[in-house]
Amino acid sequence: MNDDYGLAYFYFTFSDSEKQKLDIMLLSLIGQLPKRPSDRGLPAAVVDLYNSTKAIGKSADTSTLKVLLSQIIKDFMKTFIILDALDEFPKGTRESLLSWIKELTVDHQAGSLSILVTSRPEADIVGSLQPLTAFSISLQSKTIDPDIRTYVQKSLSGKGGFKKFPEEIKNEIEDTLVVRSQGMFRWVDCLLRILEACLAPDDAREALRKLPKDLDSVYTRILESIDEVQRIYIQRAMNWLAFSAVPLTLGQLAEAAVIEYDVEKYGEDPKTRALFDTGCLMSICPSLISFEDVRDDESFPQEDRRLRLAHFSVKEYLISDRVAQGPSAYYRISEDEANLRMGHACLS
Template sequence: MTSINYAPHGMFTGASDFMIKNANFHNANTMHIHYSSNLQTMSETEQISRWLSPSNAFQGLNFFLEKRTAGTGEWFLKGKEFNDWKQIPSSCLWLQGDVGSGKSVLVSAIITHLKSLDVHEKQLVAFYFFDFRNAIKQSFNNLVTTLLSQLLSSTTMQEEIFLAIWKLYDSHKKYGSKPSNRELIATLKEVISVLKSNSLFLIIDGLDEMESQGFKPFVQLMEELNKMAYPHLHLLIASRPHIPYAYALEKFCSKTVLIEKDNVNADVEIFLDYTMKNDYSFGHHGTEQKNQIINSLTKRANGMFRWVDCQLNSLQSCIGLKAVESVLIQLPATLNDTYIRALQSIEASRTEDTKQVLQWLCFSMEPLTLDALGEVIAFVRDDDGMRFEKKYRIAPEHIVFLGATLIHVDHTENIVELAHTSVKEFLLSEHLKSHSSTAVSQLHIHEYLSHRLIVESCLTYLLQFNTEITDTFQWNEEIIQCLLYAARNWHKHAKVVNSDKIYQKAYSLIQSNGAEYINSMKLTLFEAKPDQHWEVPQALYFTAWCSLQAIVKQLVNEMNVNAKGGTWGSAL
């Protein structure tokens, strides 16, 4: 019997959700599944919330709250625009700020402030952080399902909210399907309507990090909310000023507030003063050194928290006043200059590894673990194509050679991410591509080539496991993390690349129904349902589900298109 921890956003969300125990795979196409989470004992509310597949918005909130210094953002929280927004019926405020100006940290302060006012449960706060690091958190669909899930879990008007969302759930649960954007908009409107006796605050941060195809339905949502003019609804959106459909947001938002440089610089000074007094990394600096750091960085911040944060990384290791003064004299003028300096500091022998890691971090479909990145460095390409060389693996802890300016390591979750959205923009920029130094410009990242690298790596990795998974397999963390990513995401990258060469390699994985394909299906438990017998899906059904039309055309003459199976009955 196979025991699987059932995860809300897919069959597996990380190593902690993966467990094979006393497995018996009776033949190549059949496996018995048992879920450790018993959905039959789960409340209907929990089932609906799981079906919605929301993101954990509190992860983003806590991440940015940890970056906030007490006393910062008070200029906004005590300002007229914010207090008017809280009180005026049917209000919409667009908070604008340039990249690196501290918008998300300010939004985290806004959410905390609003929640502290909810003493009589007469108001509700729901929020969402778009995230350039995570493909799921960039989607309009996930925005709405996460807001709905938060409102569903509230204690206010729970029955009315439940009934509104249950209708949507009931229309899809038979097929295990997901709602359309139009259905989600209609359901969110209905939920907002039933909450008319409460003040409802919806906070949306990082709209500029939403995927491009999400802006059209988002504008449709804004148009619907504007038309309904719910008096109890207060909507706050934070983003850069220049985004798609900006003209529409200006039309729907009654107030726009631009984060001014002077306000940011004042907050920077508060932040630096606190850091110098409390961060142990600066404990060896004397009072004169700390004052020089505060004064110099505050004067040159130019309304950019991100730039200040990067400079602190290089100042931490300075010993003595002379070293501090030397660094302060040579501070890079802009964020781009800061990132160029970070690339220049990487050893020449690590250039290939650096580019490979940055390509994965820029365009992975889900967060990557340190273990997975230690594994992907071992992929090499030569005249014969992509291959995996175990001898090139590196220990996960060595990934930090990229430095804190470029990457952020969450040691609690073992996740590696680009440090900031501006890092990705810089890596893809013409500014980097045209840099005079070849050592720097060769680290320019190209979106198409990155997706091609990733999908080739995924398929290569899956194809090397040509023995069917059984309970006797012993996995180490690096292998399982890389395998899980490959099995879950290769087809997504393949659709982006849309290359005959890639499709042919994918065809070699799929068409034989061999151990390689069976393993990839077992790893994801494709379309598995709780407490139901599961079978490896027919290859034609799977490729049709993935919309891999080029492979479907190849398989359609080899397999029975009418074969029964899967949630939708057949590949047709």
């Protein structure tokens, strides 16, 4: 890019608490913008801030970082900032982020700064950003359908579980999922996993006739299908995945899932506990849990790979009031209860 233009990008994600903080985002943007080919060193404002904070042994506060970023942006003729998945910034503190976007827009002349935001159309985000928006693009179903069809076709031809089905069934799956998807890739991905597990063509046809209408229905079906003996382990696993301060490895989660939240068992020898089978954990709910990284290296132990909830909508579902009133109420999670249970487990 021309030296007169600056570009910085930040991706918010529910699975990494560090990527849900305003000051971390500001630091990332500041770190990206000074990197111009013609620069021999950092901007003077950055050096001054470093020296001043180093002298008192503290990090810069959020207000200082906002001012610094604004100063750096003004060094460019035009700056582009991309904020991806804004809806994954915690709703409880999202107002601080939305207010900063407004402040930044007002602080710079028209034409000198462009901000691209991607997000689901949540009410607070739309309400705050709509007055600032030059134009918006809504990804309607008909716009996305060709991409969804391509994704389904590649899945049907590439995944081993679909090889047992004749082309006629595969065509039915493709057409049904595209028509019913309403632009939701996530819904399609979950249903492909369910259909792949069908043992015979008639089973697949029956599953197509009973497709869940939305993601809530998909998640409810998955959780209801879990064997009663395994429910407690999956419930504990969901607690850790939703609210653990750091991502757990598959091996750590398998160990955590068998720890009872019972104060009377504190001090029990952990070696006497049988680990929850890791393969079982992944096979029970692959649509709800996924690996944080994608590795083709078979020499890397699966137990050492970090896990996360497969999608932001999984956590939204588990903490929602909708679950509390439905057939999957057993799996509903609250942050306070999850933290209490994890604390008990750590003391066990």
